[in-house]
Amino acid sequence: SQTIHQWPATLVQPVGSPLSLECTVEGTSNPNLYWYRQAAGRGLQLLFYSVGIGQISSEVPQNLSASRPQDRQFILSSKKLLLSDSGFYLCAWSVGVLQGTEAFFGQGTRLTVV
Amino acid sequence: QKEVEQNSGPLSVPEGAIASLNCTYSDRVSQSFFWYRQYSGKSPELIMSIYSNGDKEDGRFTAQLNKASQYVSLLIRDSQPSDSATYLCAVNPSMSKIIFGKGTRLHILP
Numbered sequence: 236s237q238t239i240h241q242w243p244a245t246l247v248q249p250v251g252s253p254l255s256l257e258c259t260v261e262g263t264s265n266p267n268l269y270w271y272r273q274a275a276g277r278g279l280q281l282l283f284y285s286v287g288i289g290q291i292s293s294e295v296p297q298n299l300s301a302s303r304p305q306d307r308q309f310i311l312s313s314k315k316l317l318l319s320d321s322g323f324y325l326c327a328w329s330v331g332v333l334q335g336t337e338a339f340f341g342q343g344t345r346l347t348v349v
Numbered sequence: 350q351k352e353v354e355q356n357s358g359p360l361s362v363p364e365g366a367i368a369s370l371n372c373t374y375s376d377r378v379s380q381s382f383f384w385y386r387q388y389s390g391k392s393p394e395l396i397m398s399i400y401s402n403g404d405k406e407d408g409r410f411t412a413q414l415n416k417a418s419q420y421v422s423l424l425i426r427d428s429q430p431s432d433s434a435t436y437l438c439a440v441n442p443s444m445s446k447i448i449f450g451k452g453t454r455l456h457i458l459p
Contacts, residue, residue: 267445278451279393279437286445294446325392329447337383338439338447340392 237262241326241341248348254299254313256344258326261307265331268309269338270301273323285309286331321348352376355438355450363458368425370453372438375419381441382414384423386434387452393437397423428457 241258248254260266270282281294283301291301298317302310309326323345327338352375362368370384381400385393399405399412399421411424421440425432435452442448 269447271449279449281446281448284445284447292446327447329445331445336381337395337398339395343392 237328237339239326239328239339239341241344243344244342245345246347248316248346250318250348251315254311254316254320254346256311256324256326256346258309258311258341259307260328263307263328263330265306266328267331267338268303269327269329270309270311271325271327273325275322279325283311316348318348321346353438353440353448353450355436355453357451358454359456360453361456361458362428364428364430366428368428368432368455368457370423370425370436370438370455372421372423372450373419374421374438374440374442376440376442377416377419379440379442382412382421383439383441383447384410384412384421385437385439385449386432387437388434396436425455430457430459433457 238261267286269284271279273279285291285303288303300312323343325343326341329338330336354373383398384396386396387393397412399414402414405412409426413422433456435454437452438450439447
């Protein structure tokens with residue numbers, strides 16, 4: 236069966252520090268991968284999605300970036316965090332190739348920028 | 350602009366009653382629709398997917414889709430306190446992208 240791993244679960248970082256969040260998927264090949272952010276009391280905002288290695292689509296221009304160095308690995312990064320980057324970051328995957336399949340989420344990373 | 354709209358609630362429903370959650374979307378090309386449940390502090394979990402107009406039932410849950418009206422709903426029968434959560438509607442406006450509404454908070458009154 237497929238599983239998705241996301242770490243760390245919680246993170247407290249000072250303003251201006253770098254960020255790296257990692258997500259890996261097991262049990263499937265060529266998945267679509269997603270990064271979402273959920274600010275306190277808000278909905279899920281799609282940040283990036285990827286349909287293959289090195290292929291990244293950005294939904295919201297900001298100081299975050301994403302990379303997909305391997306088929307089942309998705310990384311969210313920032314060079315300098317802002318207070319507004321605080322939130323619940325969620326990685327998700329869906330079956331690639333097929334259109335319109337549902338996404339499955341990791342456990343999330345709660346990021347607090349201080 | 351591609352959007353998914355939901356009433357934020359809270360929606361309060363007595364235990365044992367039917368909870369009705371609604372969602373509208375703006376992108377007519379969307380072909381796939383999903384309902385997720387999210388408990389406080391947890392990640393969303395999939396409840397149902399629906400792709401064709403009409404109703405789809407799974408246990409106590411029924412999803413309804415009307416593409417002409419760009420409307421999706423979720424009915425929860427025999428509501429239980431454990432159904433208290435935020436319900437997120439999601440649509441698939443393009444092959445890979447999945448976008449979410451802001452969610453409706455549901456509170457089941459014991």
